[in-house]
Amino acid sequence: MSDPVLKVENINVYYGSIHAIKGISFEVYEGEIVTLIGANGAGKSTTLNTISGLLHPATGSVSFLGESLAKVQPHKIVEKGLAQVPEGRRVFAQMTVQENLEMGAYTQTGGLAEDLDKVYTLFPRLKERMHQTAGTLSGGEQQMLAMGRALMSRPKLLMLDEPSMGLAPILVEQIFDIIADLHRTGATILLVEQNAQMALSIASRGYVMETGKIVTTGTGEELLASEAVRKAYLGG
Amino acid sequence: MIFLNYFISGISLGSIYAIIALGYTMVYGIAKMLNFAHGDVIMVGGYVCFYAVSRYGLNPFLGVAIAMLVCTLLGIIVERLAYKPLRQAPSLAVLITAIGMSYFLQNTALLLWSSNPKVFPSVIGRGAFKLFDGKLSVSHVTVLTIATCLVIMVILSLFISKTRLGKAMRACSEDKGAAQLMGINVNATISMTFAIGSGLAAIAGALLCSAYPTLMPTTGSLPGIKAFTAAVFGGIGSVPGAFLGGLMLGVIEIFAKAYISSQLSDAVVFAVLIVVLLVKPAGLLGRAIQEKV
Numbered sequence: 001m002s003d004p005v006l007k008v009e010n011i012n013v014y015y016g017s018i019h020a021i022k023g024i025s026f027e028v029y030e031g032e033i034v035t036l037i038g039a040n041g042a043g044k045s046t047t048l049n050t051i052s053g054l055l056h057p058a059t060g061s062v063s064f065l066g067e068s069l070a071k072v073q074p075h076k077i078v079e080k081g082l083a084q085v086p087e088g089r090r091v092f093a094q095m096t097v098q099e100n101l102e103m104g105a106y107t108q109t110g111g112l113a114e115d116l117d118k119v120y121t122l123f124p125r126l127k128e129r130m131h132q133t134a135g136t137l138s139g140g141e142q143q144m145l146a147m148g149r150a151l152m153s154r155p156k157l158l159m160l161d162e163p164s165m166g167l168a169p170i171l172v173e174q175i176f177d178i179i180a181d182l183h184r185t186g187a188t189i190l191l192v193e194q195n196a197q198m199a200l201s202i203a204s205r206g207y208v209m210e211t212g213k214i215v216t217t218g219t220g221e222e223l224l225a226s227e228a229v230r231k232a233y234l235g236g
Numbered sequence: 237m238i239f240l241n242y243f244i245s246g247i248s249l250g251s252i253y254a255i256i257a258l259g260y261t262m263v264y265g266i267a268k269m270l271n272f273a274h275g276d277v278i279m280v281g282g283y284v285c286f287y288a289v290s291r292y293g294l295n296p297f298l299g300v301a302i303a304m305l306v307c308t309l310l311g312i313i314v315e316r317l318a319y320k321p322l323r324q325a326p327s328l329a330v331l332i333t334a335i336g337m338s339y340f341l342q343n344t345a346l347l348l349w350s351s352n353p354k355v356f357p358s359v360i361g362r363g364a365f366k367l368f369d370g371k372l373s374v375s376h377v378t379v380l381t382i383a384t385c386l387v388i389m390v391i392l393s394l395f396i397s398k399t400r401l402g403k404a405m406r407a408c409s410e411d412k413g414a415a416q417l418m419g420i421n422v423n424a425t426i427s428m429t430f431a432i433g434s435g436l437a438a439i440a441g442a443l444l445c446s447a448y449p450t451l452m453p454t455t456g457s458l459p460g461i462k463a464f465t466a467a468v469f470g471g472i473g474s475v476p477g478a479f480l481g482g483l484m485l486g487v488i489e490i491f492a493k494a495y496i497s498s499q500l501s502d503a504v505v506f507a508v509l510i511v512v513l514l515v516k517p518a519g520l521l522g523r524a525i526q527e528k529v
Contacts, residue, residue, distance in 0.1 A: 052417060078419030090414040092407050094523070103407050106400070107419035153419060 003066055004029050005157050005188050006051065006082075011060030013043075013050050020046045022212040023060065028157060028190050033183050035191040035199040035220070037233060038209035044192040045087050047209075048161050051190075052084045053077045065156065079107045081156035085163065087192075089146040093135030097126050100134050100145055104152030119148040122178065140171035147178070158182070159190045164198060176202055196233035200224045208233070237371045242494045243487060248378040248447065250486020251385030255440040256463030257470070257478035258392065259433030265409040265473040266429045269327065272334040273314060275460015276341035277434050281307045281441030282356065282451050283349055289357050296357075296442075303438040311434025312427055320423065338457075345453035356449035377446045384443060388436060389479050396475060405429060409473065462489075462505070469509050471522025480520055 004027035013021035021043045028034045036044045049055045051062050053074035062069045064082050072080070083104075092100050101119060105112055120127035123144040129137060134145055143163055150158055160179065164172040172195065180202045183189055193199035200206050203220035208229060216228060223229045256278060263271045281303040288299035318337050322330050364375040396402040407415040408425045416422055444459055445451050462485060470481025485505060492504035512520065 054413065054416065073421070074416040075419045075421045078417065084417050086414060086417055090411055090417075092410045092414065094410060095403070095406060099403055099406075102400075103403060103415070103418045103420070106404065149418070 002030065005065060006190065007063045008047070008051065009061050009063075011047075011050060011057040011062065013046055013055055013057050015046075020212055021050065021057070024207075024209070024212070024214045025060075026207050026214065026217070028188060030188050031183075031186060032204040033179070033189040033191055033202055035193055035203040035206045036209055037193055037196040037199055037206055037223075039233075040194065041211075042209040043212040044209055045161055046212075048084055048159050048190070048192055051159065052082065075107075078153055081154065082159070083150040083153045083155035083157070084159040085146045085150045085161060087161040087165065089139075089142045091134040091137070091142050091145050091149070094133055096131050096133055097137070097145055098130045100149050101126075101152050104149035107153050115152050115154070119151055122151070122181075123148050140167055140174070143167065143171075143175055144178075147175075151182075155187075157188050157190060159192070161192045162194060163191075164193060164195045172198060196229065197224075200229075237368065241372060242490050244372075244374055244378060244382075246487030246490035247483055248381045248486070249490060250466075250483035251381045252440050252444050252447070252459065252482075253463045253466045253485050254385055254479045254482025255388055255436050255443070256459060257467040257482045258388070258475065259437050259440075260464050260467040261470070261472055261475060261478040262405075262429050262433050264467070265475075266405055267315075267319065267426050269319065269330045270334060270464070271319075271430075271433075272331070272460070272464075273318075273337035273341055274433065274437060275456035275458075275463070276338050276345075277307050277310060277314075277437040277456070278441040278444060278459060279345060279451075279453060279456030280310060280341065281438030282445045282455055283345065283354075284438070285442045285445065286354055286356055286451055290354075300439060300442045303442060304435045307438035307441075308431045308435040311430040311437075314434075315427055315430040320426075338460075342453045342457070349453065351453060354451040356445035356451050358446065358449070377443075381443045381447065384439060385479075385482075388439070392432075392475060401425075401428065462502075465506065465509055468519055469512055471519030474519070474521045474523065477519055477521035484520075 006028040009025050010023050011021055012019070012023055024047065036047060038044055046055060050057055053069060053072060064080060069077055092103060101116055105115055108115070125141055126144055126148055129141065134142060137145060147163065163175050167175065176198050179189065179191065183202070191199055191203065200220045200223050205219050206217065206223045207214045208216040208223065216223065216226065218226065256274065259274050260271065263269065284303040284306045285299045288294045288302050289296050314337055318333050319330060322333060364373045365379065366373055396405060404415065404420045404425055407418065407420060408422055412422050463482065466481035466485040467478050469485060470477030470479070488508055489501050489505050492501040496504055516522070
């Protein structure tokens with residue numbers, strides 16, 4: 001296989017004296033959807049925030065497109081093509097939908113109109129509400145906005161943190177359909193989820209996290225079929 | 237007619253408060269801190285302007301431009317040295333540092349320029365416009381002050397709502413973590429906010445000293461505190477709020493001086509503030525946060 005887009009090697013992350021991530025390693029290759037699944041507090045979001053440069057590993061390394069991110073500031077990491085849709089969406093509630101998308105394109109120097117067009121085609125609901133402030137959107141719409149906003153930076157790797165959180169089942173399906181669509185059009189995606197069933201059903205490969213460690217790995221189908229995963233995450 | 241005269245004086249004084257309040261409110265909006273040294277930046281602006289015009293005989297407008305440059309740099313340096321290292325510290329530590337910075341600037345000014353009051357040169361002359369057959373007289377300084385405030389307000393509003401940097405400032409003020417994930421350099425944005433606020437403080441300093449031409453190291457303290465009050469009054473963090481709060485505070489202060497008692501005017505001002513905050517805790521235009529989740 002070619003070089004991975006993202007390579008996480010044996011990272012250890014601490015919050016003060018709490019050892020949150022205990023030596024995990026994984027890779028994401030071009031064109032894959034890789035999912036990190038696990039229960040609340042397993043360290044999934046911590047892992048994403050470490051990759052984004054918001055947290056720093058005590059040991060180990062993160063490299064993106066063959067380059068170490070150890071000394072790169074968070075805003076520079078975005079510039080390199082690594083976008084994160086944070087947990088809880090975190091849209092700018094007092095800014096309009098369009099302004100939120102413009103913020104997503106902050107690192108881009110041109111092609112704003114074209115990129116807005118793409119996002120509005122992908123999420124027609126956002127186009128209808130482009131002049132509304134983001135705080136007035138429903139949860140599902142805010143998730144779409146958060147995803148659209150991240151896509152505006154033309155990411156080479158899109159990281160999604162719990163996109164299904166707090167959404168009604170029908171919206172969860174809709175969001176996962178969009179993620180699968182993005183994947184079909186060639187996007188490389190790292191997906192963090194508690195909803196293991198949904199995540200594994202669209203993933204190329206998955207890693208199962210438990211208390212800061214990766215305990216199992218395999219293709220989406222293998223993990224869906226695995227007895228241990230079924231027991232722990234899929235309700236038997 | 238006398239009422240109108242007081243009103244115009246109030247608006248003029250309020251314009252100065254508004255320009256200062258913008259610095260407080262913008263910094264609060266983005267860095268979530270009260271920069272109590274902001275008032276002293278006004279004083280530094282006043283002195284720079286004084287020396288440029290009185291000692292070196294420069295054109296007053298050039299003097300103001302130099303003062304803006306010096307204050308902008310001062311704002312960036314103060315933020316970099318005193319506040320940036322405390323980004324993760326409890327807000328009380330930052331507050332105390334800001335108060336310390338205020339005293340530091342005042343004492344430095346005392347060393348450099350002594351405590352003797354300097355008489356500020358009349359930057360644009362002491363002339364006045366006569367209206368209604370001379371019944372209403374409005375000084376040039378007053379007109380310039382109000383006009384400057386309006387221009388600043390319009391430019392700043394456009395900057396914040398339309399430009400890329402202005403939008404980035406709003407994004408940082410809402411959620412610094414998410415702003416970082418957009419590729420926004422949060423530290424640079426905070427630095428830029430201090431730069432703008434301090435540059436405006438220099439203008440306020442020149443206007444203040446033109447209206448009240450006595451310059452001392454403590455010149456910035458009281459207007460600083462009042463402008464801070466104006467910012468809270470209008471809703472701290474809100475740019476239109478600072479504008480409205482500043483103007484209202486100026487008018488209330490002048491009316492209180494004229495119709496109640498000149499000694500009690502400050503007490504009246506703060507009494508009004510207390511009443512407003514009791515009724516609207518977020519200030520007049522403060523955001524009562526209501527969002528769908």
